Amino acid sequence: xxxxxxxxxxxxxxxxxxxxxxxxxxxxxxxxxxxxxxxxxxxxxxxxxxxxxxxxxxxxxxxxxxxxxxxxxxxxxxxxxxxxxxxxxxxxxxxxxxxxxxxxxxxxxxxxxxxxxxxxxxxxxxxxxxxxxxxxxxxxxxxxxxxxxxxxxxxxxxxxxxxxxxxxxxxxxxxxxxxxxxxxxxxxxxxxxxxxxxxxxxxxxxxxxxxxxxxxxxxxxxx
Numbered sequence: 001x002x003x004x005x006x007x008x009x010x011x012x013x014x015x016x017x018x019x020x021x022x023x024x025x026x027x028x029x030x031x032x033x034x035x036x037x038x039x040x041x042x043x044x045x046x047x048x049x050x051x052x053x054x055x056x057x058x059x060x061x062x063x064x065x066x067x068x069x070x071x072x073x074x075x076x077x078x079x080x081x082x083x084x085x086x087x088x089x090x091x092x093x094x095x096x097x098x099x100x101x102x103x104x105x106x107x108x109x110x111x112x113x114x115x116x117x118x119x120x121x122x123x124x125x126x127x128x129x130x131x132x133x134x135x136x137x138x139x140x141x142x143x144x145x146x147x148x149x150x151x152x153x154x155x156x157x158x159x160x161x162x163x164x165x166x167x168x169x170x171x172x173x174x175x176x177x178x179x180x181x182x183x184x185x186x187x188x189x190x191x192x193x194x195x196x197x198x199x200x201x202x203x204x205x206x207x208x209x210x211x212x213x214x215x216x217x218x219x220x221x222x223x
Contacts, residue, residue, distance in 0.1 A: 001119045003105040004058075004153040005035075010145035011097050015174060015184055021071075021095035025061060026163065027103055028173040029053050029187070029201045031141055036107070039150065040121040041134030045179075048118040049206055054106035054199035056160035062098040069095045101140075104153050104160045108200055126151065162199045166190035176204045 012024040012031060032053055037045065071093045109117035125132050137146045153160075163171065169190035176185040185204055192199065 001107045001123060002153040003107070003122070003150055004157050005103050005105060005140065005150045006148040007098075007101045007103075007140045007145060008148055009097055009099050010101060010139075010141040011095060012141050013095075015177075019093050021069075021093065023064065023096040023098060024173060025064070025098070026057060026171065026173065026189075027055060027101070027140060029055060029175040029203065030177055030184075032103075032105055033203050035138065035140050035147075036105075036118060036122060038134065038136070038138055040118070040125050041132045042121070046206065048109070048112055048114055049176075049203050050112045050114075051118045052108040052111065052200040052202045054108075054162060054195070054201070056104040056106075056162040056195075056199075058102040058104055058158040058160055062101040065097045065099060067095055067097060068092050071095075102157070104157070104162075106195070106199070111202065111205075113205075159193075160195075162192045162195055163189040163201075164192040164196060165198045165201060175201050 010027075011021065012026075012028055014022045014024055017023075032055060033048075033051070034045070037043075037048070042048070069092065070090050072090050107119045107122060109119040112118060121132075125134075137143070138150070139145045140147050163173075165187060167188050169188040171189040172186050173189060174184045175187050178184070187201055
């Protein structure tokens with residue numbers, strides 16, 4: 001399944017960005033995975049880990065703009081108990097934005113363990129949206145970065161430049177962020193004008209699932 005996605009304005013803050021919110025120039029696989037879960041109304045982020053995604057940019061690189069935006073800065077403390085006056089904990093900071101972003105997304109669910117694969121659920125959501133239950137706007141990145149639309153890719157949409165896994169590539173993007181520890185798994189990429197197997201990036205399978213799968217294979221061999 002190959003999808004076409006059009007996003008007029010978005011931002012993918014870099015993991016090391018602090019006051020100045022720099023953005024990745026291309027959509028991280030982890031962000032696109034979150035968008036697909038939102039599309040099908042899935043709230044469990046673990047549900048389709050193991051799916052493989054390939055991402056490509058249609059047309060030129062999106063231009064980067066810089067804005068000044070009010071941002072909140074605080075750490076949760078027992079003193080404030082979640083209440084932080086805007087006058088004390090907000091200040092203006094610069095943020096980078098991407099505009100006119102058009103991407104192609106290839107979904108491969110062959111290595112998923114879910115009963116109903118992500119690719120199948122996306123196909124259902126696009127063909128018969130009345131069969132799914134979801135909430136909120138569909139965003140790529142932060143909640144304000146709503147997309148214009150998502151549909152199956154057509155050749156008339158334009159030529160796709162694919163991100164291809166390359167350990168010596170200059171493009172580094174997160175493919176999974178552990179919400180408990182804040183630690184991320186990253187992958188380096190380079191460009192390819194043609195689609196190839198190395199364009200696919202796997203959303204990492206949980207360690208427990210890997211160990212369980214290996215144990216099952218060992219038991220089957222013994223029997």
